[in-house]
Amino acid sequence: MSMEEVVRAYLQGRMDRREFIRALGALGVTAGAALSYVHVLGAPGVALAATAGSPASGALASPLALTSEEFGVLQALAARIFPTTDTPGATEAGAAEYVDLALAGPYASFLPRYRQGLAELDRYAASTIGASFAALSDAQQDALLEDLEAGRVTAVEGGQEFFRLVQRHVVEGVFCEPQYGGNRDLVGWRLVGFPGQRYGYSDPYINRVVEAPPIAVDGPPPISTRV
């Protein structure tokens, strides 16, 4: 097995921790090298989740970039931006986990913005309603977020722009490729009937609704081209 195959097998749960370490030993690589390789594969969050001993489905024992308090506010925010109704929402998709993973990597430049915005939002909730944002009722949260979105919450600096940023990232977290930590169990794709980025479609499927359950990646392994 190549390192890529070993890492993929582990992340996809086809290999347990002990087998993973043994396979790495056979390849003569350290776990650290394998994990930096996972980072190159584009799944840093999943890799970190895996090292922490938690399942590789994207669920994390603790947030990576945000503090637990900040993460709690973000989860509550995400749950109202993309609410759970009779269908799954941001909570089931793991959208807040997606954002946290992104803030620990490619979106690190947004981390100070999140820190400040989440803290200010929580303080505003406490000072006006007397409870932390996450403790408010859905209706109270919605009313507060409507004000935030409309730019009426001056206690949150750049509140309107902050709301749009979080909204954009939460939507990414619902519909992203699952290796980024969101769209858990492909709930986002199921919601909209997206079959996943398929390898391609043959004649019977072209210009028809594809009534197939979504899959994250399919198709034959890519051929190699090097110049």
Add this chain to the structure above:
Amino acid sequence: MRADPVADVCLIGVGAVGGILAKELGSAGLQVVAFERGPAVTLEDYAARDAIKWVTRVALHEWVRHEPITYRSQPDQRATPRYTTSPTNSVGGAILHWTAQAARFLPADFKVFTNEIASGLAERAGADITGHEVSDWPIGYDDLEPYYERFEWELGVSGRGGDNPFGGPRRRGFPMPPLRAGAKSQLFEAACRRLGYHPFVNPSGINSQAYRPPAPYDTRIPERPACVYCGHCNNYGCHVNAKAATLYSVIPVAVATGNVDLRTNSKVVRISTDDAGRATVVTYFDPEGQIHE
């Protein structure tokens, strides 16, 4: 500063144009040094079907955040950094992830001044062209027609010749029939016909069938497969290499001539000229950060 040997031709950038020129010049027996500031890439690097990577985070353009390019539209403006809409930074360039709309210019496009300014059309339409310079091209459609044809037959363009009622004359049709029309295109086409318009299929730089250029075109270019209709073109490299791109068509041929020295991760920072204004020396950073002339 290290002094490198002399070449017949230096190319700066190995993308759509640089890739084609490298093949032509190398095939003519000239010694070519081709600089590319980005790396060589493989299919695994550009063709994962991953919207977060390629579309949301625009990974192909990510480099520009670390190394912004500056831009100005007038000589007296101050050039400022741009962080978006940058070219790809790798061998193969932006044509690797283009949308592959491959229409030729119309004959009228070459004569904008004659058709729209000198004719009084812009004035009658009330267009304010203050501060804009408008002129005809020094060449016309007929001058370019043979080269359009070569591009279409060497890189592979699918379409139906003569469909566009405003299109210029063509010596030859397209090497491949059009791609299948999508459901939206079919609706749009039917609506246009009802309104009395003449919809036509836009030529596309995507193989509608497996394709290898026949003689008299360059038969050294390898065969590439047909489109699999995955639905993800723009911003993505093509995971079956069905899209017309120089990376896997003309660039390998250029390298195989043995006359093209392709230097990746080599960024040219200065072009020096002689007294006559001819470019004679380029200065570049090699992958280790050494500066060469």
